[in-house]
Amino acid sequence: xxxxxxxxxxxxxxxxxxxxxxxxxxxxxxxxxxxxxxxxxxxxxxxxxxxxxxxxxxxxxxxxxxxxxxxxxxxxxxxxxxxxxxxxxxxxxxxxxxxxxxxxxxxxxxxxxxxxxxxxxxxxxxxxxxxxxxxxxxxxxxxxxxxxxxxxxxxxxxxxxxxxxxxxxxxxxxxxxxxxxxxxxxxxxxxxxxxxxxxxxxxxxxxxxxxxxxxxxxxxxxxxxxxxxxxxxxxxxxxxxxxxxxxxxxxxxxxxxxxxxxxxxxxxxxxxxxxxxxxxxxxxxxxxxxxxxxxxxxxxxxxxxxxxxxxxxxxxxxxxxxxxxxxxxxxxxxxxxxxxxxxxxxxxxxxxxxxxxxxxxxxxxxxxxxxxxxxxxxxxxxxxxxxxxxxxxxxxxxxxxxxxxxxxxxxxxx
Ligand code: NIG
Ligand code: FE
Numbered sequence: 001x002x003x004x005x006x007x008x009x010x011x012x013x014x015x016x017x018x019x020x021x022x023x024x025x026x027x028x029x030x031x032x033x034x035x036x037x038x039x040x041x042x043x044x045x046x047x048x049x050x051x052x053x054x055x056x057x058x059x060x061x062x063x064x065x066x067x068x069x070x071x072x073x074x075x076x077x078x079x080x081x082x083x084x085x086x087x088x089x090x091x092x093x094x095x096x097x098x099x100x101x102x103x104x105x106x107x108x109x110x111x112x113x114x115x116x117x118x119x120x121x122x123x124x125x126x127x128x129x130x131x132x133x134x135x136x137x138x139x140x141x142x143x144x145x146x147x148x149x150x151x152x153x154x155x156x157x158x159x160x161x162x163x164x165x166x167x168x169x170x171x172x173x174x175x176x177x178x179x180x181x182x183x184x185x186x187x188x189x190x191x192x193x194x195x196x197x198x199x200x201x202x203x204x205x206x207x208x209x210x211x212x213x214x215x216x217x218x219x220x221x222x223x224x225x226x227x228x229x230x231x232x233x234x235x236x237x238x239x240x241x242x243x244x245x246x247x248x249x250x251x252x253x254x255x256x257x258x259x260x261x262x263x264x265x266x267x268x269x270x271x272x273x274x275x276x277x278x279x280x281x282x283x284x285x286x287x288x289x290x291x292x293x294x295x296x297x298x299x300x301x302x303x304x305x306x307x308x309x310x311x312x313x314x315x316x317x318x319x320x321x322x323x324x325x326x327x328x329x330x331x332x333x334x335x336x337x338x339x340x341x342x343x344x345x346x347x348x349x350x351x352x353x354x355x356x357x358x359x360x361x362x363x364x365x366x367x368x369x370x371x372x373x374x375x376x377x378x379x380x381x382x383x384x385x386x387x388x389x390x391x392x393x394x395x396x397x398x399x400x401x402x403x404x405x406x407x408x409x410x411x412x413x414x
Contacts, residue, residue: 092123
């Protein structure tokens with residue numbers, strides 16, 4: 001056997017989606033994707049050794065020689081979803097705010113009354129690290145069952161050095177033994193603590209929290225809520241530059257509730273991604289493309305807020321590598337990348353093929369994980385098995401979990 005033990009063979013799938021075809025983005029349907037029909041995937045030592053028509057793959061990698069053979073008759077194999085933007089480590093319950101929003105209260109009004117993020121901050125400060133880790137573990141379990149194999153997780157419900165480190169430490173604990181790959185982000189600049197001046201708080205983030213987070217060594221990225229009434233462009237720039245100086249790569253929450261210039265800032269500081277973008281302009285999008293910043297859309301948030309959606313058509317027209325994430329948080333309680341893809345299609349005019357690329361390969365780009373999100377030979381064998389004959393069923397069957405099985409590094413994990 002070339003290279004090692006034959007770990008897994010998934011065979012007789014109706015369709016295997018490898019990823020987008022070179023140079024085809026943002027093409028619409030079948031021409032966008034590199035797919036095989038009646039196809040199989042062979043995995044050796046956690047990596048894809050072969051992908052192609054079942055008879056060809058089985059000739060070299062007979063299913064009976066594999067530790068695990070999976071008959072995918074009538075099913076589709078897609079890359080495991082990559083969720084590049086979540087706030088999945090928190091405590092408390094904000095379901096009553098959902099009801100208040102349905103009655104017309106705005107997100108900003110709730111925050112101004114000490115609710116929203118600030119309420120989750122109170123719950124997090126009271127929670128033990130163990131409780132936070134248990135909560136996160138439960139969320140990752142659900143995400144995995146929905147087909148997600150890599151997840152970014154932000155801190156940001158602590159808002160002081162001690163509590164932010166507690167959140168990141170909980171993330172580290174769970175990441176160490178959960179099968180989902182976790183990418184931790186420091187987001188001390190998520191809101192201004194009650195009663196504190198914004199500039200003073202930015203000083204605290206820059207002088208205390210970022211150095212402490214860097215020393216702790218868990219976080220890879222530094223994110224900021226660059227938003228009207230939260231952190232201005234200049235305050236956000238200070239945070240991101242300090243993060244960069246301490247080895248944390250920038251990400252930006254940009255133009256979610258208003259247009260204040262967060263997208264341009266993301267381009268300026270060479271962020272890996274700019275996320276939300278509900279109010280970004282064509283000029284903003286062009287700036288992201290020029291600076292190689294991945295635009296991440298979070299349609300679940302718009303859905304939950306009853307707000308308008310980001311202009312995906314404009315991003316596609318600009319050739320931007322649009323990625324999609326759940327933004328899972330107490331304000332957007334969805335852990336399903338399948339549902340996020342349904343919203344991409346129904347509310348943002350993307351095709352199922354575009355939504356899938358956004359949820360896999362482009363999402364991996366938003367986390368600078370270039371080997372993830374595709375099923376090329378040599379790539380880690382992170383795969384979701386869809387219990388239907390094609391990838392179209394992922395967004396088509398909204399509100400359901402169409403994922404029947406999940407493989408992580410070639411091992412069946414769900
Ligand atoms: O991305 N916008 C800021 N952060 C989150 C919301 C967090 C919360 O409300 O708890 C977001 O939507
Ligand atoms: Fe967010």
